[in-house]
Amino acid sequence: MDIDIIRDQLSASEFNTGNSAANEMMRGDHDLNPEFLLDDNSSISDDTLRPAAVMVGLVDRPDGLHVLLTRRTENLEHHPGQISFPGGHIDKVDADASHAALRETFEETGIESKHISIIGSLDTYITRTGFSITPIIGFISTPFKLIADPIEVAEIFEVPLAHFMNPANHQLHERTFEGAIRKFYAMPYGDYYIWGATAGMLFNLYEVLKVPSKDA
Secondary structure: OOHHHHHHHHHHOOOOOOOHHHHOOEEEHHHOOHHHOOOOOOOOOOOOOEEEEEEEEEEEEOOEEEEEEEEEOOOOOOOOOOEEOOEEEOOOOOOOHHHHHHHHHHHHHOOOHHHEEEEEEOOEEEOOOOEEEEEEEEEEOOOOOOOOOOOOEEEEEEEEHHHHHOHHHOEEEEEEEOOEEEEEEEOOEOOEOOEHHHHHHHHHHHHHHOOOOOOO
């Protein structure tokens, strides 16, 4: 799968934010845990959601496209040590979610915006912790220089996109948290345990890009 095919599928997909219906599409931790929903079927009040954006960066390598990911440092307040996309809060200085994703990617990984071409976005993802995340998809041209933010990023690495496009690597796990069983997606890769919101957004990417079965 090359970048042109991905761009075409994003453009044609109902998940593309250029489609008004897609703007109303929100995924999140409540997909697998309906108890997170309120009585009116909303997830969390819009007044309490904190807007954020992440960069789902695709890098063209000799063996195909790879997804850029980071491992967060252990001293962070939110999700220490977990695997995530570069990203963070949408600040007042940001014109939109794409600008925030580009800014955060540079701050966390050192990749300059001149290396990144925005090609689309996925569904908004709502987390149990109150974040409303816009996943921006960007093609990262090579070569680029990596400079990890020592405060937030312990490691920057890549995983072949083919790994996430293989349903055999999609797992459903559960843990007991605050006395209740919580379900979540996981897509482990080697020693990297990719789970939670990151895996949920990757599953959304899989749904957008998968080739329909001839029997469908």
